[in-house]
Amino acid sequence: MPIRILAEEVASQIAAGEVVERPASVVKELMENSLDAGARRIEIRIANAGKALIEVTDDGCGIPAGELTLAVARHATSKLSAAEDLFRIATLGFRGEALASIASVSRLTLISREQNAEMGRKIVVEGGKLIANDAAGLPVGTLVRVENLFFNVPARLKFLKSDLTEKNQITQLVSRYALAYPQIRFRLMQDEREVLLSHGKNNRREVLAQIYGNDLARQMLEVELEDEDIRVRGFISPVGISRSNRREIVFFVNGRWVQDAGLSTALIQAYHTLLMVGRYPIASIFVEMSPEMVDVNVHPAKAEVRFRDADRVFRAVQRAVKRALLAYSPAPQLSSSTWLSRSGEAGVDPAWEMAYEANLAQMEVAPEPAGKETVPQPVQLPVDSLPLLRVIGQVGAAYLVAEGPDGLYLIDQHAAHERVLFEKFMREAGKEIPSQALLHPQTIELPPQAAELLQTQLAVLNRWGFEVEHFGGNTFRVRRVPAILSGLDPLIIVRSLVEDFEEDETPLQAEIEARVIARVCKRAAVKAGQILSAEEQNALVRDLERCQSPRTCPHGRPTMIHLSVDLLERQFGRRGSR
Amino acid sequence: MKASVQQQHLAHGLAIVSKAVSPRSTLPVLANILIASDDGRLRLSATNLELGITCWIPATIEDAGAITVPARTFQDLVNTLTGERIDLTLDPRTQTLNVRSGSSNTDIKGIDAQEFPPIPVPDLSEGVSLNVNDFKEMIQQVVFAASTDEARPVLQGVLLNIKEDQITMAATDGFRISVRKGLLSNPVRQEISVIIPARALTELARIATDGEQMLTMNVPPGRGQVIFHVKDAELVSQLIDGNFPDYRAIIPRSYKTHTVLSTPAFLKACKQAEIIAREGNNVVRLNILPGSDSPGVVEVSAQSEETGASQIQVDANIEGSPLLIAFNVKFLREVLDVIKTPSVALETNQNNTPATIKPIGDDDFVHVIMPMHLG
Ligand SMILES: Nc1ncnc2c1ncn2[C@@H]1O[C@H](COP(=O)(O)OP(=O)(O)O)[C@@H](O)[C@H]1O
Ligand SMILES: [Mg+2]
Numbered sequence: 001m002p003i004r005i006l007a008e009e010v011a012s013q014i015a016a017g018e019v020v021e022r023p024a025s026v027v028k029e030l031m032e033n034s035l036d037a038g039a040r041r042i043e044i045r046i047a048n049a050g051k052a053l054i055e056v057t058d059d060g061c062g063i064p065a066g067e068l069t070l071a072v073a074r075h076a077t078s079k080l081s082a083a084e085d086l087f088r089i090a091t092l093g094f095r096g097e098a099l100a101s102i103a104s105v106s107r108l109t110l111i112s113r114e115q116n117a118e119m120g121r122k123i124v125v126e127g128g129k130l131i132a133n134d135a136a137g138l139p140v141g142t143l144v145r146v147e148n149l150f151f152n153v154p155a156r157l158k159f160l161k162s163d164l165t166e167k168n169q170i171t172q173l174v175s176r177y178a179l180a181y182p183q184i185r186f187r188l189m190q191d192e193r194e195v196l197l198s199h200g201k202n203n204r205r206e207v208l209a210q211i212y213g214n215d216l217a218r219q220m221l222e223v224e225l226e227d228e229d230i231r232v233r234g235f236i237s238p239v240g241i242s243r244s245n246r247r248e249i250v251f252f253v254n255g256r257w258v259q260d261a262g263l264s265t266a267l268i269q270a271y272h273t274l275l276m277v278g279r280y281p282i283a284s285i286f287v288e289m290s291p292e293m294v295d296v297n298v299h300p301a302k303a304e305v306r307f308r309d310a311d312r313v314f315r316a317v318q319r320a321v322k323r324a325l326l327a328y329s330p331a332p333q334l335s336s337s338t339w340l341s342r343s344g345e346a347g348v349d350p351a352w353e354m355a356y357e358a359n360l361a362q363m364e365v366a367p368e369p370a371g372k373e374t375v376p377q378p379v380q381l382p383v384d385s386l387p388l389l390r391v392i393g394q395v396g397a398a399y400l401v402a403e404g405p406d407g408l409y410l411i412d413q414h415a416a417h418e419r420v421l422f423e424k425f426m427r428e429a430g431k432e433i434p435s436q437a438l439l440h441p442q443t444i445e446l447p448p449q450a451a452e453l454l455q456t457q458l459a460v461l462n463r464w465g466f467e468v469e470h471f472g473g474n475t476f477r478v479r480r481v482p483a484i485l486s487g488l489d490p491l492i493i494v495r496s497l498v499e500d501f502e503e504d505e506t507p508l509q510a511e512i513e514a515r516v517i518a519r520v521c522k523r524a525a526v527k528a529g530q531i532l533s534a535e536e537q538n539a540l541v542r543d544l545e546r547c548q549s550p551r552t553c554p555h556g557r558p559t560m561i562h563l564s565v566d567l568l569e570r571q572f573g574r575r576g577s578r
Numbered sequence: 579m580k581a582s583v584q585q586q587h588l589a590h591g592l593a594i595v596s597k598a599v600s601p602r603s604t605l606p607v608l609a610n611i612l613i614a615s616d617d618g619r620l621r622l623s624a625t626n627l628e629l630g631i632t633c634w635i636p637a638t639i640e641d642a643g644a645i646t647v648p649a650r651t652f653q654d655l656v657n658t659l660t661g662e663r664i665d666l667t668l669d670p671r672t673q674t675l676n677v678r679s680g681s682s683n684t685d686i687k688g689i690d691a692q693e694f695p696p697i698p699v700p701d702l703s704e705g706v707s708l709n710v711n712d713f714k715e716m717i718q719q720v721v722f723a724a725s726t727d728e729a730r731p732v733l734q735g736v737l738l739n740i741k742e743d744q745i746t747m748a749a750t751d752g753f754r755i756s757v758r759k760g761l762l763s764n765p766v767r768q769e770i771s772v773i774i775p776a777r778a779l780t781e782l783a784r785i786a787t788d789g790e791q792m793l794t795m796n797v798p799p800g801r802g803q804v805i806f807h808v809k810d811a812e813l814v815s816q817l818i819d820g821n822f823p824d825y826r827a828i829i830p831r832s833y834k835t836h837t838v839l840s841t842p843a844f845l846k847a848c849k850q851a852e853i854i855a856r857e858g859n860n861v862v863r864l865n866i867l868p869g870s871d872s873p874g875v876v877e878v879s880a881q882s883e884e885t886g887a888s889q890i891q892v893d894a895n896i897e898g899s900p901l902l903i904a905f906n907v908k909f910l911r912e913v914l915d916v917i918k919t920p921s922v923a924l925e926t927n928q929n930n931t932p933a934t935i936k937p938i939g940d941d942d943f944v945h946v947i948m949p950m951h952l953g
Contacts, residue, residue, distance in 0.1 A: 427883070434859045436906060437930060437948040438752055439828050467951075480951055483859040486753050486906055489729040 023050025029098035034058035225320035242279035270321035415553035518554035579643025600626035614644035644691035705794035725751035778815035835898035858882030
């Protein structure tokens, strides 16, 4: 086939595909334009999941009557004039592509009235062709109506998900922007139903409540940190609340919603072992820095950014999150309601319920976030220490009972020992890790994908006391294991490590190390059902007291439940209940 | 059933069989002990389906019969009875056992003896005769090296091989191996090679009293079981199915350094080092220093981040090159604990190759330990 220059129409449809993939991407571009125009109110009307209608009205600065046709022309923007401007972009838009792209795949009506103009103007473009250009009356601002999206690109239409999914995507998108811009009033109507309304009173928790409901919104921990020219703010879920995927982790950088694996990993890592493996926090984090520090011109949909000093940004996020978490991490308190009701029947782990309630209680007494940090380095984490405990004994060969100045502690011996071993291991990082050689190297064959994973992580394993080598094909040979595992089956350990890797495809290196160690400690820790002598019980509790995060095991489960003196007194009717 | 027994005999018998009771079983009858009249004696049996123990005690039987009663209840009761004589009477209609002794009178609800799993009877004429004392020592010298990891059933067992008049036992957890040989007075016609759970052998060593000369071992063909018969007791254990590692290939054939130490002095040094080492990672370092004309010395040292450091010097006769090698101190202590000879030899090559420990003057025992690697 001879090479031909594509017809203008086809070329612009191809380009449109990069910017507008689905109804939600149209909403995003239009909302960003309104924000760039300095709007205080943005109203979005959707019909039929955006396929029939997307209409965005704002009270922004408007477009001069003579420039309406220019606004829908390709590469026409008022936000950028010279190439060097690209390095300090302060607006959300800059490519001058969105309106043109949308206009080429829909029927687009643009009505706008500039600040000081007496009249507004209206143009209609269908499939890229101008079909109307008239005077129009309206208040100052802009209205963009997009009808019959993708009417001329049936392939796109076919790839859209179910209406429900597309609608949810739009709602999520708008809520995220509402949260990012709490000073702006957002209203979202889907098929004539009001789905979201933010009041624009600069109260993020109010917006959170709209998105996640009152309960969860109340429990979200506030994050705030300023490190020279980087500012991190937002909300994160407390330890007891998590999701099975990363979808609720949202980042805005300089007011722009971005998807950045590095940022999410930094956040997840900050939770470190406080969350169970395979669980992820809910978070909305807003990072601000000067425009020169971040390159936004990476992706047509502007969903990705590149940081000049990514490590610094990640560190700031991590520190901010850690600080918020440590500021609110109590031992799960047994509340009177769980104590009296038979909890756990709803399928929720009772310990989680307690942690949940504990966090809730904590929120009520301590809503103030940690103060601003002015001296950025080095990171000094407050130690979440335990009081001195007196061991009373063992219950059911699984739990230790101990008394502290503030009441009774029930300690899960397995979880506690995991925590002790884990921190001991971490302290030894970089020092010599004793490992025990096997009499006979053991070989293990893995499925191809698992083998590939293990291969990439061999260096980590071998740094932490293993000696595992690739033995050709999908076979590996285990020669040594960390000393604390001597006596246990090396192959089972290696297998369980691989399973751990499989759960998450792209953890950061440091996260992998922590997982390897957590896994090793899990295998080595005393099990439930093991009877401990009085000395062993004491030693375990002493060791736990010395831990940095004694209240959770490395997989995030609580190691202990605390029954305060106050609770005991109330339960025994020595004091009126509150 | 109506029988009378001496309290002391009954208490002793219950102590023996109760080790096989499985209190947490889903089968209630397994938490019980079978009491049955048996040819002028009283038979007590307990089983957890992997291990079964039976014991016979002297009794006066008036009426034959059998019943099972909850092990804990019955044992606790018998242990508190002060009278010398205990009368046991079964009411077959209610399956209740009346226990009367002196002024005490107790009824215990039982479960029908028919529900108790049958316990196999050994064919004593086909059995292998073993000297009780020798066999107990063999067990002691190998069982501790078996694995306790439930994930590795084969290594939770002890390999027992009998060929002609040679008996060999071996146990390993993958990091060390203990091999003990012995001679039989009567050779066997057919080779026997079985893996017996270490736990069963430990129980056997406990119930085989030193007073007895011989015990009989019986491996009924095709049943996957081994039966040990002592005078007044029997122990049945399921065998472990699987391939035991080839221990012959693991035992080193040569060495670069040969170190002879006093067994008690070496054991004491290890015990002291363990006090420090157990807080860390159980690492003990042996610095083997041959003397130029004097014998030589082994520096046994341990250190831990938390507890501190210790060093003990043990005199030794060393031939060969000096070596610094690290071991899990628990492994060393456990093997030295079962060596009966006054001196012991440690044979080493490099700090990352297996080391051999042998009693001096007893060629029948060999223990191999893999060293530890630091950093
Ligand atoms: N809601 C609006 N209010 C004011 N001006 C707008 C609005 N939407 C679009 N414009 C104008 O149209 C231009 C083109 O918009 P767009 O195609 O999205 O490109 P970009 O936002 O990258 O400049 C903008 O630069 C801006 O001048
Ligand atoms: Mg734009």
